[in-house]
Amino acid sequence: MPELPEVETVVRSVAPHLVGRRIVSASFTSRFVTPGSRARLAGRLVGRRIESVRRRGKFIIMALDQGTLTVHLGMTGKLLLASERDQHTHGVFTLEDGMLYYHDPRQFGRIEWSAGSPPRVARLGPEPLEISFEDFRARLRRKTRMKSLLLNQTFLAGVGNIYADESLFAAGIHPLAMAQRLTRGRAEKLHQAIRGILAHAIELGGSSISDYVNAQGERGWFQMEHRVYGREGEPCANCGTPIRKILVAQRGTHFCPRCQKK
DNA sequence: CGGAGCCCCTGTAAGC
DNA sequence: TGCTTACAGGGGCTCC
DSSP states (O other), X not given: OOOHHHHHHHHHHHHHHHTXXXXXXXXXXXXXXXXXXXXXXXXXXXXXXXXXXXXXXXEEEEEESSSEEEEXXXXXXXEESXXXXXXXXXXXXXXXXXXXXXXXXXXXXXXXXXXXXXXXXXTXXXXXXXXXXXXHHHHTOSSSBHHHHHHOTTTSSSOOHHHHHHHHHXXXXXXXXXXXXXXXXXXXXXXXXXXXXXXXXXXTTOOOSSSOOOTTSOOOOGGGGOSSTTOTTSBOTTTOOBOEEEEETTEEEEEOTTTOBO
């Protein structure tokens, strides 16, 4: 599923083909991906010039010469510069110089236009690659489980299920550990782990666990580096103990019961 | 405030 | 083999 590294990879792969281009026409077919009037959304976009494309958390934000187009890929959303059109193609953008397709089998993604800055983005927490340790530590003073907190986009923006599990493993912290009880040393380790893992994942083009690809259709390679995610029952890379999978905050949560302490 | 549970959706995999 | 059911999950919602 697209999390911060995957969305960053998509933005980097798509931006050179979009910035400065004008949208000639747009059409949408899903009442879930594009809630409200699809025709009105298309109308907002026709003739607009894409000024910039950036990432904030898991959101792709395109500043237009009038308004902002925000894309969230949900679980299975893809932006593709070239694609066959099929029943899962829910957005087609014709640019003055090329095409952009939005493809999303499960339709958990969203494409929305706003006049100003998008409201959902305003509620996001800090960027994990930018937050200072002191700010990070201050934000840990919550009465909640570490796994739940990492998934909370108002805590940090962009960390999802895979990178939450991998970061907690790298820091040796149990997913059920209480956030407010982390010692300074363990908080430091987690801060470093999150940054290191996200940066490494971006370098490898993200994780392709189901069918994630960038805008050119290329897969990422960070799934080869996963130590716990998707490895239930396999021996821990550190100690050989079988990796366990439990449910936390309704999400599959993978961890080493020996290496990760509450 | 935090968390459990449910919902949106559909491809895939497991179970019978 | 073929059908049915469970599961995967980002995020928003209600209820306790």
